[in-house]
Structure formats: C-alpha cells, structure tokens
Amino acid sequence: MLIDNIIYIIVFLCYFVNSEGEYFKREHSLIKPYQGSGMVIPHWEFFGSTMVTQSYIRLTADQQSRIGGLYNKNPIIFRNWAIQLHFKVTGKGKELFGDGFAFWYVKDPLEAGPVFGSKDYFVGLGLFFDTYANQNGAHSHGHPYISAMINNGTLHYDHDRDGTHTELAGCEGKFRNVDHETLVEIKYENDVLSVGTDFESRGVFKECFNVKGVLLPPGYYIGVTAATGELTDNHDVIGIKTFQLTSSTPIDNEDRSHMLPSASSFAAPRPRIDDKPQSMSNLKFFLLLICAIIGIIFLVAISILVFQKHQETSRKRFY
Numbered sequence: 001m002l003i004d005n006i007i008y009i010i011v012f013l014c015y016f017v018n019s020e021g022e023y024f025k026r027e028h029s030l031i032k033p034y035q036g037s038g039m040v041i042p043h044w045e046f047f048g049s050t051m052v053t054q055s056y057i058r059l060t061a062d063q064q065s066r067i068g069g070l071y072n073k074n075p076i077i078f079r080n081w082a083i084q085l086h087f088k089v090t091g092k093g094k095e096l097f098g099d100g101f102a103f104w105y106v107k108d109p110l111e112a113g114p115v116f117g118s119k120d121y122f123v124g125l126g127l128f129f130d131t132y133a134n135q136n137g138a139h140s141h142g143h144p145y146i147s148a149m150i151n152n153g154t155l156h157y158d159h160d161r162d163g164t165h166t167e168l169a170g171c172e173g174k175f176r177n178v179d180h181e182t183l184v185e186i187k188y189e190n191d192v193l194s195v196g197t198d199f200e201s202r203g204v205f206k207e208c209f210n211v212k213g214v215l216l217p218p219g220y221y222i223g224v225t226a227a228t229g230e231l232t233d234n235h236d237v238i239g240i241k242t243f244q245l246t247s248s249t250p251i252d253n254e255d256r257s258h259m260l261p262s263a264s265s266f267a268a269p270r271p272r273i274d275d276k277p278q279s280m281s282n283l284k285f286f287l288l289l290i291c292a293i294i295g296i297i298f299l300v301a302i303s304i305l306v307f308q309k310h311q312e313t314s315r316k317r318f319y
C-alpha cells in the first residue's frame with residue numbers, strides 16, 4: 001500500500017515537473033473541458049464576442065466588427081516562464097481576411113480596445129498574429145506576420161502600418177486555414193524573450209525570434225484577444241499550457257515588482273520612416289538634380305554662344 005502511494009506520488013511529480021525544470025501551472029493554463037459550472041471557466045475570464053464551446057473558445061466569429069478576449073485571473077508571480085498556445089484561425093475569405101489576434105502579458109487585463117481587441121498604450125508584452133497587411137511597402141515582410149512589442153504605456157501601436165515602427169522582433173508564419181494544429185511557444189527566461197512556432201505538426205518549435213535584454217516584471221496577466229473589422233476570420237483558442245522555468249534561473253534578490261517593461265532595442269526607438277513618401281522624395285531629388293544639370297549645361301552653352309557672338313561682333317567692328 002505504501003509502495004503504491006510512493007509510485008503514485010512519483011508518477012504525479014513526473015507529470016508536473018519534467019527533466020528540464022518546467023513546472024506545469026494549472027492555475028495559468030486552459031485545458032479542455034473548459035467549463036466548470038455554468039458559463040464559468042475556472043481561473044479565466046472572457047469578454048466581448050467570446051463564445052465557449054466543447055472543443056474551442058471562439059474569440060471572434062467570421063463576422064464583421066467583433067472584439068473578443070480571454071484573460072487569466074491569476075497574475076504570474078514567477079520570473080521565468082514558457083507558455084504554449086494552441087490556436088486556430090480560419091475563415092471563408094480567400095484574398096481578404098483579418099485582422100488577427102494577440103497574446104498578452106500585461107499589467108491591465110480585460111480592457112477592450114483597438115489593438116487586436118485590447119487597449120492601446122498597454123504596459124507589458126504584446127505578441128501580434130497579424131493576418132492582414134494594412135500597408136504593403138511599409139515593411140519588407142509578408143503576412144500573416146508574428147511580431148512582439150514591449151510597451152511601458154507610452155507607445156502607440158500603429159495599426160495602419162502593422163506596428164512596424166514599434167516592433168521588437170518578428171517572423172512570417174502560415175498559420176491561417178491550415179488542416180493541422182497550430183501552436184506557438186512564448187518563452188521568457190533570464191531576460192530573453194523567444195518565440196517558437198509549430199505550424200506544420202512537427203512536434204517541435206521552430207525559432208521565430210530570440211531577443212536578449214527584455215525586462216518584464218512579474219505580477220502581470222496573460223490573455224488572448226482578437227478583433228475583426230471590415231475583414232473577418234474565426235479566431236479560436238484551443239488550449240494554453242503555462243510552465244514555470246526553474247532550471248537556469250540565476251537567483252538574485254532584485255525586486256522587480258515596480259520595474260517598467262523595457263527592451264534594449266526599445267531604449268532607442270526607431271524613427272518613423274515613411275517608406276513610400278521617402279522613395280517619392282528620392283525620385284523627386286533625382287529628377288531635380290537631372291534638371292539642374294541640364295539647366296547648367298544649357299546656361300553654359302548659351303554663355304559660350306553669346307561670348308562667341310560678342311567676339312565676332314567686336315572683331316567685325318575692329319576691322
């Protein structure tokens with residue numbers, strides 16, 4: 001009996017702690033069946049157009065002007081974490097669809113707004129899964145595009161330019177209307193923020209980006225929000241698994257609770273470059289230069305002609 005209990009405890013511990021020092025955190029995870037009693041999801045709160053079904057949580061349906069979101073009620077109090085998000089984006093649109101969804105690790109959850117269904121000037125991390133290119137030419141990447149933004153509450157997410165000028169890092173990813181499962185892992189460990197994707201059912205995460213020097217205080221909330229405008233898609237969350245990482249944590253006693261989110265590349269924000277007008281003005285400058293050169297050549301030619309004419313007349317006068 002005692003041996004049975006010991007084996008049970010060992011199996012139980014092995015399930016929750018894997019060899020890499022990842023502790024599964026039930027209170028920050030979302031696993032089927034979602035509902036407890038009635039319409040309540042234990043540990044989670046949802047708003048807007050969000051609809052809970054047996055097998056997925058639909059933040060927005062494939063309909064216009066929808067905003068939906070889902071937030072964890074418990075702040076993440078540990079410093080290093082890995083979050084696996086299992087999602088699905090589908091829709092009838094062949095050429096036009098949008099707008100996408102966002103994963104959040106933010107100070108103020110449940111505040112609906114214009115950034116993929118959540119508030120602008122947020123404090124924390126936003127990871128955007130942008131399916132619609134609002135402005136081609138403003139950036140060199142294709143869509144769908146995954147990008148991260150670290151905000152201390154002062155930066156505006158520029159939707160018209162797909163957040164290009166406040167982007168920390170990003171990568172392209174074909175996650176829409178695919179037959180297999182689509183997963184992403186967001187890892188924050190020792191001030192390194194990395195994102196890996198598995199959009200081809202490979203069972204491993206392929207690196208999207210890895211950025212050092214990212215400071216995020218503990219005590220923020222995770223969530224997922226989505227929005228449709230004129231363009232639409234179904235934005236579904238299937239599951240969220242959160243792990244506390246302990247294997248490589250340098251133990252220091254620094255109090256990070258009042259720290260503002262920041263990133264090394266955030267210290268010197270990139271200037272907003274207007275790509276199209278920039279190339280227009282380059283063209284204008286080039287044309288002006290050509291005109292000026294032609295003008296100078298013309299003036300020189302005229303001067304020479306006038307000078308020769310003048311010489312001829314003075315010579316004639318002389319004779």
Ligand SMILES: [Ca+2]
Pocket residue numbers: 099130131132133134159162
């Ligand atoms: Ca966009």
